[in-house]
Amino acid sequence: MTIIKKIIERFASGNPSREVRDAFGEWLVEDDRQQAKEDALYRIWMNLCSEDLSDSTRERRMKLEMLHRHTGAEKRKSRLLWRCAGIAAAVVVLLAGGFLLNHRMRAPQAVCILTADNARGHHILPDGTSVWLNSGSTLRYAQDMGRTGSREVFLEGEGYFDVVHDGTPFCMKTSSFDVQVLGTQFCVRQSPLFNEDQVTVASGSVQVGSAGTAPVVLSPGEQYVMDKGSGESCVRKVDTADYLSWFAPIMVMDNLPLSKVLEKLEHRYNVKVSVGRGVDTLSRLSLKVSDETKERVFSVIGILTNTEVCYIDDKHILLTNN
Amino acid sequence: MDIEGSIESDYIRRLAEGSYEVFDYFYLKYASLVESFVRVLVKDGSVAEDICQEVFLNIWRSRHVLKGVSSMKNYLFIMSKNAVYDFYLKRGHPKTEEEFLTVENLPPSLKGDLQQEEDIRDFLLLVNVTVSEMPEQRRRVFCLSRKDGLKNKEIAQLTGLSEKTVEYHISKALAQLKSL
Numbered sequence: 001m002t003i004i005k006k007i008i009e010r011f012a013s014g015n016p017s018r019e020v021r022d023a024f025g026e027w028l029v030e031d032d033r034q035q036a037k038e039d040a041l042y043r044i045w046m047n048l049c050s051e052d053l054s055d056s057t058r059e060r061r062m063k064l065e066m067l068h069r070h071t072g073a074e075k076r077k078s079r080l081l082w083r084c085a086g087i088a089a090a091v092v093v094l095l096a097g098g099f100l101l102n103h104r105m106r107a108p109q110a111v112c113i114l115t116a117d118n119a120r121g122h123h124i125l126p127d128g129t130s131v132w133l134n135s136g137s138t139l140r141y142a143q144d145m146g147r148t149g150s151r152e153v154f155l156e157g158e159g160y161f162d163v164v165h166d167g168t169p170f171c172m173k174t175s176s177f178d179v180q181v182l183g184t185q186f187c188v189r190q191s192p193l194f195n196e197d198q199v200t201v202a203s204g205s206v207q208v209g210s211a212g213t214a215p216v217v218l219s220p221g222e223q224y225v226m227d228k229g230s231g232e233s234c235v236r237k238v239d240t241a242d243y244l245s246w247f248a249p250i251m252v253m254d255n256l257p258l259s260k261v262l263e264k265l266e267h268r269y270n271v272k273v274s275v276g277r278g279v280d281t282l283s284r285l286s287l288k289v290s291d292e293t294k295e296r297v298f299s300v301i302g303i304l305t306n307t308e309v310c311y312i313d314d315k316h317i318l319l320t321n322n
Numbered sequence: 323m324d325i326e327g328s329i330e331s332d333y334i335r336r337l338a339e340g341s342y343e344v345f346d347y348f349y350l351k352y353a354s355l356v357e358s359f360v361r362v363l364v365k366d367g368s369v370a371e372d373i374c375q376e377v378f379l380n381i382w383r384s385r386h387v388l389k390g391v392s393s394m395k396n397y398l399f400i401m402s403k404n405a406v407y408d409f410y411l412k413r414g415h416p417k418t419e420e421e422f423l424t425v426e427n428l429p430p431s432l433k434g435d436l437q438q439e440e441d442i443r444d445f446l447l448l449v450n451v452t453v454s455e456m457p458e459q460r461r462r463v464f465c466l467s468r469k470d471g472l473k474n475k476e477i478a479q480l481t482g483l484s485e486k487t488v489e490y491h492i493s494k495a496l497a498q499l500k501s502l
Contacts, residue, residue: 007451010448045355073345
């Protein structure tokens, strides 16, 4: 190992005195053998693995907020602009009073979280519960939720909840049914786009109640389905990965038939996909999706399957043979 | 088709055009790496934090030059490295006193046949970095011996250690430096 590499790596892993540090700094910036120094620094850069990067997401987000003041992003937020971005964006609005959530209010205000089309949002509720909202969804709750002994939220669209166990029941309401939990992870979809409303449980247990029918208790791996047309509901066993991967930052599809791929993408992007005659839905694809827009992903699908992608409207896609 | 590679250039292009969301995305993805890298080189947590914020702010302010960039990670390396260099350039020439060893303090056996000035300076720096890391007693004894020129007996009196212990520390230190 050359001496330059030795110096830099020794210095990097040690805890030297201020004097030594300054001497190192003076040596480092000299032109003499600068390329070798840079190579050694690059090695350190590439070797910094994620274990060393200890930094809670919350702290990191706060630092990001501070930067926003300088980039002008803050001004834009207060104008409540929606952007169709491929990256998750959640906009928080106080219904009464018109102030941003960060201000302290004495009277309990209703809080409403919305996601724009083509976006997904992650939010943490006052009681610590995590919510991921799929695109075009709305969540409402009282700002003092979690402090009054009962926790209630209202959902339209699709959301995944990771509910914190604090001894009080957590009640998630939609226009057609309620879900009661103590602490667990589950996903609810109640959306006009689809014919069925679904509640899928990943862990813990939930109780689903609906007007006119007896309440149903679900365990992990079970799904409650309500058919909107007939009003009939049932409970079935499912592979939760099929229904819960939409909010994962990266969704990996490994050699899956097209029909499965489309099902997963329907869920992730909150769209309905129809397939024209002659399109081979059994042909297999592998792809990885993270924060891309649906336009980008479907254009790739079109290329991979040699089909044409038509947008009947923003929520309906048709694939036909080329 | 390399989806990930072409997606990153897509993001970078959008950032160059002024996308706040892409900026946030890269920040959340790479800020910890930048801060850790800087911290490891400046040995100061709050300085590292400030430098990290500066780096990203500069990326935003001159985002239009990002058009040709294909790897954000590599670009950030260059920005972070330059920021560290700026930090040290501003500090100017340090005064070395106390426990910092100079060429005269090196035992001749260590210097060996290093002739070139740069090689001697490099070696000196390596010696100092190593000495700085030694356990406190060993470091103190060694510096009293080489820097202040005290005899073992005098060191023993000053530190309250036995002469044998002083000899032990010095030989351990020399052994460590010989292996460099």
